Every structure is written in structure tokens, then in C-alpha cells.
Amino acid sequence: MEETTDSELLEQFRTGDNPNYAFNLLVKKYRQRVYYHIRRIVIDHDDADDVVQNTFIKVWKGLPKFRQDSQLYTWMYRIATNEALTFLKKKRTMLFLPLVNVEKQLEGKLESNLNVKPDHIEMKFQQALLKLPEKQRIVFNLRYYDEMPYEEMSRVLGTSVGALKASYHHAAKKIEKFIRGI
Amino acid sequence: MKKQSTYTPGGDDLPKRSATTQDLFKVPDGYFEDLSHAITEKISTTPPQTSPAGWITLPRFAIVATILTMILSIGFYIHTLDQQTNAQRVALTYDDLVNSGFVYQLDEYRLYEEYQSLVAEKSGTGSVEINPYGDYLIENHIDEYLIESEL
Numbered sequence: 613m614e615e616t617t618d619s620e621l622l623e624q625f626r627t628g629d630n631p632n633y634a635f636n637l638l639v640k641k642y643r644q645r646v647y648y649h650i651r652r653i654v655i656d657h658d659d660a661d662d663v664v665q666n667t668f669i670k671v672w673k674g675l676p677k678f679r680q681d682s683q684l685y686t687w688m689y690r691i692a693t694n695e696a697l698t699f700l701k702k703k704r705t706m707l708f709l710p711l712v713n714v715e716k717q718l719e720g721k722l723e724s725n726l727n728v729k730p731d732h733i734e735m736k737f738q739q740a741l742l743k744l745p746e747k748q749r750i751v752f753n754l755r756y757y758d759e760m761p762y763e764e765m766s767r768v769l770g771t772s773v774g775a776l777k778a779s780y781h782h783a784a785k786k787i788e789k790f791i792r793g794i
Numbered sequence: 795m796k797k798q799s800t801y802t803p804g805g806d807d808l809p810k811r812s813a814t815t816q817d818l819f820k821v822p823d824g825y826f827e828d829l830s831h832a833i834t835e836k837i838s839t840t841p842p843q844t845s846p847a848g849w850i851t852l853p854r855f856a857i858v859a860t861i862l863t864m865i866l867s868i869g870f871y872i873h874t875l876d877q878q879t880n881a882q883r884v885a886l887t888y889d890d891l892v893n894s895g896f897v898y899q900l901d902e903y904r905l906y907e908e909y910q911s912l913v914a915e916k917s918g919t920g921s922v923e924i925n926p927y928g929d930y931l932i933e934n935h936i937d938e939y940l941i942e943s944e945l
Binding site: 635643651652673724727 | 825829837
């Protein structure tokens with residue numbers, strides 16, 4: 613069966629008799645992509661689950677106001693990113709933790725959350741990713757895993773294309789250094 | 795590690811997620827189905843915000859405008875009050891000078907009287923002696939030193 617396009621889904625949501633049905637289709641279409649985007653930021657499954665649910669609730673609430681200035685998935689990614697960052701910020705505030713400690717906490721969760729052995733190169737790669745500043749990590753993830761063009765990333769993160777390219781370049785260099793053990 | 799780009803430029807859908815990430819993180823079996831159910835349940839109790847964007851933005855502008863007006867009014871009031879206080883302070887000082895007889899107290903005759911009483915106190919007479927020569931000079935505004943220099 614052919615996947616419904618975003619425009620069709622929006623049309624169905626706005627003019628159809630059953631907006632809930634259209635929204636369910638939207639959730640089905642994007643649940644995995646949104647989930648993995650969030651999971652890569654918060655690492656832990658339960659945390660990701662909470663953030664994903666909050667993200668979709670916000671999408672549901674805001675969808676009638678969505679004016680299609682940007683693409684639907686860009687808008688959803690922006691909500692998901694903000695929700696994930698807010699979650700980490702709350703965690704820091706609640707536990708009175710400095711940034712470094714939250715990163716250590718996330719690093720500690722890697723082993724139980726990844727399907728790879730501790731000595732696997734992928735584990736080292738994920739550890740290197742967690743050494744990056746939060747926003748740089750998101751830039752790297754969006755480019756590396758989601759293969760999102762810089763123009764779209766710019767809309768998601770509200771940062772210029774030039775800055776994003778520089779950020780990705782720095783992130784790649786840092787990861788390389790970490791993996792090589794320099 | 796990196797997969798070939800599957801992003802379709804110009805399309806309004808997300809690029810296909812990387813299989814690496816999907817395999818990398820542990821996810822409970824049937825999680826995504828459960829997630830859909832959980833979201834469906836939650837949205838059934840949460841209505842979408844159907845009001846137009848202006849509904850939220852207008853009161854925000856109104857609140858900001860009200861706060862700004864209040865701040866400006868308070869600032870203007872304090873400024874006016876300060877000016878009034880300064881004016882009152884000047885007036886009071888002037889009134890004080892006039893009404894308290896300070897100008898009168900600076901009268902040479904009064905000063906002379908004070909001087910005389912001090913001299914009397916020092917000499918032990920206890921009485922105030924008025925010098926008619928001095929009185930004459932003061933009453934006629936004659937400078938004693940000027941007379942001395944002319945003589």
C-alpha cells in the first residue's frame with residue numbers, strides 16, 4: 613500500500629470527518645523516525661517513550677495551527693528536538709547535576725541500551741557522540757543518521773546553514789579523535 | 795557504518811531512517827504498536843487547539859502593552875513627584891529663611907547687641923550696655939573704618 617503524503621494527511625486532518633483517524637495515520641508514519649531521533653538524544657528507552665508521547669501530544673494540539681510555512685516533518689522534528697532538550701534540562705535541574713554529569717549518566721546507560729557488545733566499535737562511536745555538546749550531537753545525528761539536508765536542519769534547529777556545516781565538521785573531527793584515541 | 799543517502803529532495807516526507815540506528819538501540823517487542831495506542835488514548839482526552847494563532851498572540855501583545863503603559867505611567871509619576879518635591883524643597887527653604895527671621899537675625903544691630911552682651915558677660919557686669927556711638931553708626935549705615943581712613 614502506498615504511504616499517504618503529508619499534504620494528504622493534513623488535508624484529511626483539517627477537512628475530514630475524523631481528525632483522530634488522520635492523526636493516527638500521521639503517528640504511524642512518523643513514530644519510528646521521531647522515536648529514534650529522540651532516543652539518540654536521551655538514550656534511555658523509558659525516557660524516549662515519555663518524550664515521544666509528549667511530542668505527539670504537542671503535534672496533535674498544534675496541528676490545527678500548523679500553517680505549512682515549513683514542511684510537516686521539519687516542524688515535528690523541531691518539536692521533538694525541543695522536547696528532548698527540555699527533558700534533559702529538567703533532569704539536570706531536578707537532580708542538580710552539571711552538564712558533564714548528565715553526559716556521564718547517559719554514557720552509563722549506553723551499555724544496557726545498545727544491541728552491541730561493550731568492546732564493539734559502535735559502542736565507542738556512541739561514547740564519542742556523547743562527548744559532544746548537546747546541540748552539536750543533534751546536528752551530527754540529523755546529518756549522519758537521518759541524512760537531513762542542511763537547509764532542513766536549519767529550519768529544525770533555527771541555525772544558519774554555515775554554522776551547521778561548521779558544527780558537523782567539528783563534531784566529525786572530535787569523534788575521529790576520540791575513536792583513534794588521540 | 796553510514797548508509798547511502800535515501801533522502802529525496804523536494805519530497806515532503808522524511809528521509810528513510812538509517813537501519814543502523816534501528817538495529818542499534820534495544821526496543822521492546824511491539825513497542826511501536828503500543829506507542830500508537832498510548833498516543834490515541836491520550837489525544838482522545840485532549841482536544842486539538844482549534845483557535846487561530848491570533849487568539850494567543852493578541853492577548854500577549856495586550857499584556858505587553860499594558861505592562862509597558864504601567865511602567866511608563868509609574869516612571870512619569872515618579873518623575874513628576876520628584877520635580878514637585880524639589881520645587882517644594884526650594885520653596886520651603888526660602889520660606890524658612892523669610893519666616894524664621896533669619897534675615898532679621900543677620901541685622902548688624904542685632905549682631906552688635908549680641909556682641910555687647912558677650913562682652914558684658916565676659917567682663918562680669920551681667921548687664922547689656924548699649925553704645926550710643928555704635929547705635930548711631932549702625933542706624934545711619936556708616937562704615938567706621940571708612941571714617942577712620944578718611945580722618
